[in-house]
Structures are given as structure tokens and as C-alpha cells.
Amino acid sequence: MEALDRVVKPKTKRAKRFLEKREPKLTENTKNAILIKGGNANLTVTETLKDIVICSEKALCCTVQKKNITRPFEDQTSLEFFSKKSDCSLFLFGSHNKKRPNNLIIGRMFDYHVLDMIELGIEKFVSLKDIKNSKCPEGTKPMLIFAGDTFDLNEEYRRLKSLLIDFFRGPTVPTIRLAGLEYVLHFTAMDGKIYMRSYKVLLKKSRCKIPRIELEEMGPSLDLVMRRTHLASEDLYKLSLKQPKALKPKKKKNISHDVFGTSYGRIHMQKQDLSKLQTRKMKGLKKRPAAKMTEEDEGISPKKLKSV
């Protein structure tokens, strides 16, 4: 429902803009993430959450200051409430207890209801502060690399990959400065664990135009273990993947390309009468009527005779 079609219409322009930002659109806004701390969030978990804020852009994350004693896997209403209030479709919930130490739940929403939720356990965490290196500027769009065949074979890993891409992707940009590709997030699925490493990219000279890459460890590194999952059903997931038809690129008809790169266009014309075609006129070739010709001859000849 558009802002003007609600039962209670917005009274100010600001309210109208606020509602228009939140309503469903053809091209959507960049997804925001909300970071929530659970009942017993220890230092590791809080540090992780803080570091992830720095990794992804700060403007796209909101943190909830107070601790919330909720269990996302049992009751999702409080998460949905947070999402609705802050218009965030991604969330990170960190908690800690004896049964599940250093727990991190990463999830996303569709229409303010939980779509997917995956619980990860943090086995090892090295924060930004612990690695004494120069860091790249905040808010750089990271390059994402997923290594490991498990990310394709296992259904849960596939969803996790999609979730992580959604999370760390950042805003979609049409152009990018090639020298500004400084940040890489590398996820490896190996031996039942997921290793997340962040590196700073150094571009070195090489023989050809493409620079040689050297990596320098920077930023948070996490060793994660997959625990519980709550994945959306197939049809709900398919519904959420649906893209509007209006965004599909329009095919240009009657244009074809050949092997050499020449592009050919086709024009469709009606049938033309070629005898009535307009061409350049040459006065000397003009057709004279036959009667006129004979008259002239007769006219001319007596004169000639006379003169002679």
C-alpha cells in the first residue's frame, strides 16, 4: 500500500517520505542489519558484533544497546518486532551459555517475518585490535570469495553462503575504482568448519597490465561451526527470490551481430513501386510526348525549306 493509500494518511511530508522509504518497491533499498545481544553475551560475542559493524558499513547496521533475553529459535516475535521498527531485514544475534558457548545467529527477513536463520558457534576469534596493521578505510566494498565444494553440495551451506553474501555485500554500485579494491573477505569451508578471514589487498607491479596481488592479514578472523538452522520452505524461498518483470532487460529486436563484430540491423518496409521512385532528374533525358515531337519536326522543316 502506498503512503497515500493508507487508511490513516500521513499529515506531513516527512512522514510521507518515511513511509515511502519503507514500502515495497521495484528496486529495493540496501539491506540494513540489526545487531542484538542476547541474555548472556560475553566479551568474545560483543567484540565480534562490534567488529562486524566496522567490516560492513556503519550506516547499514543498527545496534540494540540493551541485552534482550529471548530465544530466537523458539520465539521469533521479538526479532520481527525489531525488524519492523528499524526496517532492517538482516540480523545478528549474539549470546553465550554453557550449552552453546559463543553463539552467533545470523538471519534475514522477508516481509518482516523470519526467512532463514543459521546458528554458528565461534571457535576462535581474532579481533581488529589484535592485529597491528594498517587498516583500509571503513565502508569499502569488500570482495567476497567462497572456497570449498561444501558450499555447493550441502543445502545448509548453500543458504549460509547466500546469507553471508547478503550480509557483507553492501550497496550495489554501477562503477568501481580499480585502485580502491582493498578489502577481501575469504570464506573457506573445510573439515566441517568455516574459516572467515579478512585481508587487505596490495597491488604490485607485474609483467602485464593486471597487477600482482599480495595479501596482508587485517581485520577480524573467525573460525565458525554450524549448529542449528531454521531455513525457509522451498516455496517461501522461491517467492522471496521472485524478481519483478519490469526489471528484466528489454531485448532489442532486429539487431544481429556476426563473428567479426559488425552489427546488422533489419528494417521492414512495405512493397514499393520502383517505377515511381524519386531519383535525380536529368533534363536532357526527360521523356517528351511523341505528338509534340512530330509537330515540332513539321514546324521546323517548312522553315528550313523556306530559308533554303
Place this chain on the structure above:
Amino acid sequence: MAALCVEELLARAEQRAAEPHPSVAVEKELELEFDLGNLLALDRNVPPSMPRAAGAQRESRLRSLARDNTQLLVAQLWGLPAERAEGATGPLVAQLPEPSYRLPREKPLPRPRPPTRWEQFARLKGIRRRKRTSLVWDEAAKQWRRRWGYERAGGDPARDWLIEVPAGADPNEDQFAKRLREKREKVARNEFNRLRNIARGALPGRGLHPTGHQSRAELGRATQVARVSTASLGRFQPRLPKEPPAPPPRGGKKRHFEPLLGDLAAERSRQLELLRGLGSKKPPLDLTRAVNKQLREEDAQAAADKGKKRGQRGKRGRQRPGGGKGKKGGARRQQQRRPAGRKRS
């Protein structure tokens, strides 16, 4: 001296050229999948498993794997069409393609709202919206004033200390109160129409009010939709004990399908009847219908005459259906009246 320096420089340059530059080639079993719109690379190769590797060794192995993958991704990115932004000295900027990896949306697709009654009418008549000027010439103030709002063109309505009583109106009526009442009615009607347009836009199942203040018709429609949606392979939800039984399938005469091998005699007689009707030259006439039609006409005529006689007493002539001219009835009037013998009550 100068010649020696030059030789030295040349020697150094040769040395540098001979030095092997680091290569950018990377060997991989399977090609990586790239989504350059998202700056994404997917490596399907099985990573070298290191179950018992110590921390540092594992880190270095992970780092080399990351380096290789990043090298391939950067090679792809450098292959994109690039140009120099902001003139010849600006940074080199590459055009990224559209992201191809499908990620779920955060909200469902926007539904186009159905046109309102006015919009439908305007589309039918071909009425298009005319752009209004923002300022209007005010004759009294001899300047361009805005159409509405502060210092509007028609003068401030609140400062009207005089309203002329129109020609046909009651002199004792309060014109100010009348104007106020009419404005309130207009606002209320507008609001009502707006809400009705919104309600019309909502689908039958989705437009349900959470606290249940719903009209009977809307609830009926919602239950109908629910009954059809929950059906599967011909099995419908059982009806509640006090619910009225299912209405017969809609369609009347034309969509009523008889079973294939039902009553053969009835079918035969029906087909023959049809043939007889087609074969005969005279049009078929339903006697009863014609007679009833004629009688109705006569009743209507009598009632109209009675009504005219009554006139100002306020009793309007009873409106009877079928007041049209019946040609058939008129022709057979004298003949058919006796035999039909409708009971007059």
C-alpha cells in the same frame, strides 16, 4: 665521466628488464565462478584438507589459497571496460555489470492498486489530467495570488461577514450554518469514498479487519475464498453443522451439464422436440406466457388510471412490471382470455 654514468644507467636498466617480474598466472583445477556485480568469486575446488595443521601453518595455507583466488578475481575485474573518471588524470574506474547472483528480496513485490471509480470513468471517457497553474489572477486585489493557502485569490473565506440569501431559499434559514454543514458533508463523503476505494483494492481474503468489524457480505466472500483454497483433489472442507448447505453450482440453464449416460428416453424426447421446433415454419408460442403478459399490461394500465385520479393524495400508482406493448397478446386478446382464466385475487 658523463659517458660512464650513461653506461651505468643502461646497465641497470638492462638488469631490471631481465629480472623476472612476478607472474599473475594461477593454476586451478576447476574454473571459478564470478559475479562481478557483487565482486564475488566462488571456488568449487576441494580445499587442501589440513586436519592436524598447527595454527600458523593453517593460516599460511589459507592465505595462499586466498591470494590465488583474489588474483583470479582481480584479473577478471581488470578485464572490465574501464575509463578515466574526471579527465585524463582521474582514477581508473571500471563499469560493473548487473549482479547475477540471485538473493531474496526483503519485501514482497509491490501490488499495483486497482483504479478507483473516478479513474475508471476517466479512462472510459478519455479525460486526462490538466495541469493547473500555481498562481491565479485576482481581479479584486489586482495581483497574482496563489490558488489556495495564505492570501489566496478568492479572498479569505473566514472574513465573509455577509452571505446573500439566494432567491429561492427560506429567509429564516441560517446561511452560515448551512455553508458549514455542507462543507462537513462534503468532507465526510470524500473520506467515505476514499475508504471505499481502499477497501475495494484489498483482496477478499486479505481485506479482513483484525478486530472483526466486517460486513456479512465480505465475510461470506472471504469464507468462499478459503473454502476453495483449502480444497485439494476434489476434497473440500466439511460444512459446519448449522451452515446452510452448498448452493447449487452456478450457471443456470446454460452451464448445467447432464451426465453422459443418464436418462436416454428424456434425451431422445428432448432432441426430437428440438427438431420439431426447427422444422416447423411457425414461431413457437408459449400460450401461458403471452396471456399473463397481456393481463399484466391491463393491470398496469388500470392502476395508472387510478393513480392519475387519486393524484395529489400522495398515493403513487402501483408500478407493475411488463408495461410494454405486447403484440402477440394484443392479437390474441379476445380469443385467449377465456380459456386461460387467471384467478384474480
